[in-house]
Amino acid sequence: MRQSDSRRNFLKTAGATAAGLYAAGAGAKATAQNTKASAPVIKESLAINGGPKTVTVPFGDAAQWPLYGPEEEKAVLEVVRRPGYDPNFRLERDWQEYYKVPYVRAYCNGTGALNTMFFALNLPPGSEIMVPSYTFFATIVPMRLFGLVPVFVDINPRTLCFDLEDAKRRLTKNTKAIMPVHWIGLPADIDQIADWAEEKGLILLEDACHVHGARLKGKLMGTWGEMAAFSFQATKPLPAIEGGMANYKQREHFERGSTFGHYDLPVKFPADSKYRKYYGCGLGTKLRMHPMAAALARVQLSGLDKRNEMITKQIRGLNDRLAHLPGLYEQGNGRTDVDRIYYAWNMLFIDPKEAGMSREKCVEALRAEGVNATAHSYTLQHKLALYREPEWWHHPPVIPELPGSDKANATGISLPCFSKEVPELIDQYVKAFEKVWAHRDQLV
Amino acid sequence: MKRNDENPASASPRRDFLKTTGAAAAGLYLAGAGSSAAGQKTPGKSETLAVAGGSPTVTYPKEKQRAVFRWPQYGQSEKEVVRAVLDGSQRNFYNALARLEAQWREYNEVPFAKSHMNGSSALLSMYFALDLPPGSEVMVPSYTFFSTVTSLRFFGLVPVFIDINPRTATLDVEDARKKMNPKVRAIVPMHSWGLPCEMDHVCDFAKEHDLIVLEDAAHAHGASMQGKKMGTWGRMGIFSYQATKPLPGIEGGMGTYQNREDYERATVLGHYEAVSGNAPASGNSGIAPDSPYRKYEGTGLGMKLRMHPLAAALILKQLEKLDEQNRIINSQVRKINDRICQLPGLSEPVCREDQERVYYSGNLIFFDEAKAGISRATAVRALQAEGVGLSVWEYPENHKYALYSEPKWWHHPIDVPKVLPGCEEVNSRAINLALFRQEAPEMVDQYIAAFEKVWAHRKELA
Ligand SMILES: Cc1ncc(COP(=O)(O)O)c(C=O)c1O
Ligand SMILES: Cc1ncc(COP(=O)(O)O)c(C=O)c1O
Numbered sequence: 001m002r003q004s005d006s007r008r009n010f011l012k013t014a015g016a017t018a019a020g021l022y023a024a025g026a027g028a029k030a031t032a033q034n035t036k037a038s039a040p041v042i043k044e045s046l047a048i049n050g051g052p053k054t055v056t057v058p059f060g061d062a063a064q065w066p067l068y069g070p071e072e073e074k075a076v077l078e079v080v081r082r083p084g085y086d087p088n089f090r091l092e093r094d095w096q097e098y099y100k101v102p103y104v105r106a107y108c109n110g111t112g113a114l115n116t117m118f119f120a121l122n123l124p125p126g127s128e129i130m131v132p133s134y135t136f137f138a139t140i141v142p143m144r145l146f147g148l149v150p151v152f153v154d155i156n157p158r159t160l161c162f163d164l165e166d167a168k169r170r171l172t173k174n175t176k177a178i179m180p181v182h183w184i185g186l187p188a189d190i191d192q193i194a195d196w197a198e199e200k201g202l203i204l205l206e207d208a209c210h211v212h213g214a215r216l217k218g219k220l221m222g223t224w225g226e227m228a229a230f231s232f233q234a235t236k237p238l239p240a241i242e243g244g245m246a247n248y249k250q251r252e253h254f255e256r257g258s259t260f261g262h263y264d265l266p267v268k269f270p271a272d273s274k275y276r277k278y279y280g281c282g283l284g285t286k287l288r289m290h291p292m293a294a295a296l297a298r299v300q301l302s303g304l305d306k307r308n309e310m311i312t313k314q315i316r317g318l319n320d321r322l323a324h325l326p327g328l329y330e331q332g333n334g335r336t337d338v339d340r341i342y343y344a345w346n347m348l349f350i351d352p353k354e355a356g357m358s359r360e361k362c363v364e365a366l367r368a369e370g371v372n373a374t375a376h377s378y379t380l381q382h383k384l385a386l387y388r389e390p391e392w393w394h395h396p397p398v399i400p401e402l403p404g405s406d407k408a409n410a411t412g413i414s415l416p417c418f419s420k421e422v423p424e425l426i427d428q429y430v431k432a433f434e435k436v437w438a439h440r441d442q443l444v
Numbered sequence: 445m446k447r448n449d450e451n452p453a454s455a456s457p458r459r460d461f462l463k464t465t466g467a468a469a470a471g472l473y474l475a476g477a478g479s480s481a482a483g484q485k486t487p488g489k490s491e492t493l494a495v496a497g498g499s500p501t502v503t504y505p506k507e508k509q510r511a512v513f514r515w516p517q518y519g520q521s522e523k524e525v526v527r528a529v530l531d532g533s534q535r536n537f538y539n540a541l542a543r544l545e546a547q548w549r550e551y552n553e554v555p556f557a558k559s560h561m562n563g564s565s566a567l568l569s570m571y572f573a574l575d576l577p578p579g580s581e582v583m584v585p586s587y588t589f590f591s592t593v594t595s596l597r598f599f600g601l602v603p604v605f606i607d608i609n610p611r612t613a614t615l616d617v618e619d620a621r622k623k624m625n626p627k628v629r630a631i632v633p634m635h636s637w638g639l640p641c642e643m644d645h646v647c648d649f650a651k652e653h654d655l656i657v658l659e660d661a662a663h664a665h666g667a668s669m670q671g672k673k674m675g676t677w678g679r680m681g682i683f684s685y686q687a688t689k690p691l692p693g694i695e696g697g698m699g700t701y702q703n704r705e706d707y708e709r710a711t712v713l714g715h716y717e718a719v720s721g722n723a724p725a726s727g728n729s730g731i732a733p734d735s736p737y738r739k740y741e742g743t744g745l746g747m748k749l750r751m752h753p754l755a756a757a758l759i760l761k762q763l764e765k766l767d768e769q770n771r772i773i774n775s776q777v778r779k780i781n782d783r784i785c786q787l788p789g790l791s792e793p794v795c796r797e798d799q800e801r802v803y804y805s806g807n808l809i810f811f812d813e814a815k816a817g818i819s820r821a822t823a824v825r826a827l828q829a830e831g832v833g834l835s836v837w838e839y840p841e842n843h844k845y846a847l848y849s850e851p852k853w854w855h856h857p858i859d860v861p862k863v864l865p866g867c868e869e870v871n872s873r874a875i876n877l878a879l880f881r882q883e884a885p886e887m888v889d890q891y892i893a894a895f896e897k898v899w900a901h902r903k904e905l906a
Binding site: 061064068072073076077079080081083084108109110111112115137138141142143144145234241242243263277278280281282283284285286287288289290291292293379381384385386387392 | 516518522523526527529530531532537561562563564565567568590591593594595597598687692694695696716739740741742743744745746747748750751752753754755758840842845846847848853
């Protein structure tokens with residue numbers, strides 16, 4: 001499923017008559033020339049002003065997640081019947097087949113996988129790693145356990161992904177590695193990031209916890225970097241309630257990382273492995289995935305592409321029909337070589353000037369119409385207390401200004417990520433948006 | 445299960461036994477003279493040992509044996525709770541964790557409990573909660589699971605390997621006394637295979653030297669001493685719910701804490717979500733609004749150690765059955781041990797009258813080759829041929845791992861002991877007899893008969 005690029009593309013391809021009209025901001029004129037079906041929407045006053053609510057279809061389980069069925073149940077009950085760790089190895093086999101990377105290892109969760117990656121790097125304490133601040137703590141905090149220090153990099157406020165230009169400005173002499181996050185299913189510009197990393201001698205890592213099955217230039221995310229982490233937590237594109245996986249390209253990283261989290265596995269390394277002698281005690285702790293999670297993940301992996309396709313279809317079905325609204329954008333990078341997926345939220349952005357209304361008013365009006373819209377702001381890591389307290393770090397991380405991250409938080413509007421076919425709901429969502437936009441002069 | 449065997453090798457348990465049981469046959473075997481039993485219908489004597497071509501004593505159907513040994517003993521009710529998690533009717537997967545914590549506090553009568561991903565992560569969190577200056581030393585038994593020891597590494601703590609008492613396989617306080625040094629700040633007794641460490645002695649020693657007492661209760665769910673549950677004697681304790689453990693959730697763990705400060709610090713390392721949770725006024729989950737750890741909302745301190753909710757569902761169900769399950773296992777062990785420990789050369793770990801032990805993984809039996817008159821290996825082979833589920837007991841002595849001799853992993857080099865005679869003694873002397881997880885009187889009788897048969901014939905094996 002290719003992401004349709006931008007508003008420009010949309011206007012070329014979609015029946016955009018109505019869109020043009022609304023975009024012109026002339027509700028009255030639109031009413032006159034519009035089709036019968038959409039006319040009443042525009043006549044009626046906004047729900048926030050006492051008009052009728054546009055969305056009348058009950059939301060129900062439109063965004064239910066995870067989607068488990070009889071196959072998942074069967075696989076898990078088989079573990080109850082015969083508890084053992086085979087499901088973990090079977091999952092690793094299937095995962096490797098899907099990703100075609102030299103080494104993979106299952107862990108208790110994505111954070112566990114990230115822990116092993118930082119340990120596997122074996123960098124001198126005080127080394128620095130570039131990471132976005134706009135991410136979950138697990139991308140960053142574990143590095144402190146290994147004497148590593150984050151360099152916070154901004155994101156592009158329209159992709160929510162790593163801003164390479166910003167990274168270039170922030171490169172330090174201690175920077176040894178770089179870890180973009182592919183945020184909620186959208187691949188970062190990892191090809192360009194990889195080129196720059198190579199030029200600067202930085203190790204490329206990926207936080208692929210949101211991006212199971214997405215591709216750039218046909219190549220799966222999580223196979224670009226030297227190592228990559230995946231999460232199977234309940235909300236993720238491949239949910240096992242709790243679970244994680246790491247991809248490794250190099251044997252050294254794989255063996256060192258595995259030994260950090262698996263005291264029992266070094267015995268399986270080749271005889272010349274320098275980590276074999278840590279069989280029985282490992283080098284860290286026990287980060288084994290729950291075998292019931294592995295059983296779940298394995299079944300879910302077999303249906304991953306299909307589910308991604310179905311969800312993408314819903315989101316496109318909605319977003320393509322919103323693209324004409326002035327001042328409204330969706331998370332995307334405009335690249336045509338991206339096969340993104342969707343996860344957790346359908347992220348839109350509003351430009352209040354172009355839209356002629358504030359985000360708060362817009363969200364309020366949408367909610368009154370029955371749209372599950374939220375003014376979306378994600379916790380920025382660099383603003384949290386932990387990074388300002390030197391006691392936790394080899395040396396204190398630099399706390400930067402990150403205007404792109406701030407802008408994302410000031411302009412984001414999240415919609416639910418539909419997980420099933422909901423054509424009527426999508427129709428009504430579209431109408432609600434169009435109605436709000438048509439009356440937006442009342443929202444100033 | 446109360447036992448008063450100060451010395452299992454002494455005559456006292458035998459005397460007890462002779463008083464209470466129809467022990468004619470046993471007495472004969474104890475005398476070690478097979479010939480005197482010849483005239484009587486003693487089990488086994490007239491038969492050839494299976495190892496020499498005779499027929500095996502244990503004839504209980506294999507299928508039924510498997511059911512008796514099976515662990516965990518999951519059944520229909522476990523399947524149902526798992527199904528309920530998957531079918532989407534529970535809107536928040538993670539509510540089960542708080543429920544389990546509440547029940548664990550109640551069961552163990554402990555003020556604070558936090559669920560973790562496994563016992564190892566409970567250990568990691570416990571050592572973090574200690575908040576000791578790097579370079580502090582912590583006394584641990586060498587005879588334990590790796591994570592009792594390796595987790596210390598994360599916080600610049602250094603282990604002092606302590607021997608075990610060969611009569612209990614638990615931490616030897618006398619050895620701890622010998623190895624005491626000014627850097628030592630804490631001591632971690634482990635309740636080996638369900639037998640409580642002698643916590644009164646440990647606590648006295650700790651008090652003398654101002655040490656913090658922590659417990660590795662990974663093997664001891666439901667065990668107690670002087671009416672107080674294991675895991676609640678120390679300032680903090682940990683449990684494992686791994687598949688083989690007395691309370692199995694396949695993977696899972698729990699920390700128990702006597703004070704809020706430890707609980708909160710142990711929580712913040714691996715539970716970013718709990719840091720932002722509201723602590724109910726009187727309850728003990730979540731972090732208090734005025735906690736110094738509250739500010740780590742959104743970051744935690746570097747790990748995510750959340751238990752899998754499916755594990756929590758299993759553990760909650762199994763907890764309902766824990767006492768009864770422990771009772772069943774104990775009663776089977778008692779019936780077997782009360783008889784076989786009459787045989788020359790066999791004894792069991794000493795359990796004091798004020799201790800209620802449980803059994804984890806295996807029934808540890810000490811084997812004295814001199815008294816038995818045959819080697820352990822020979823006896824094990826003969827018993828296996830009779831159909832008895834047992835093996836030579838083997839358990840790693842952690843101090844022998846390369847990790848502890850390589851200074852690069854540690855704040856300062858570890859003073860690795862050359863030998864720990866208690867550990868070596870147990871490893872060279874013990875056998876691991878399978879636990880019966882269901883009532884199986886017929887099998888119990890056959891096991892006893894098999895031991896008695898082998899002992900009656902042991903001269904032929906020597
Ligand atoms: C970007 C990112 N990285 C890492 C993780 C950690 O994954 P897990 O929750 O499985 O430990 C998450 C999950 O929430 C995430 O969103
Ligand atoms: C003594 C001891 N401590 C700690 C643990 C760690 O438990 P887990 O396997 O749940 O991490 C175990 C489990 O094997 C154990 O035997």
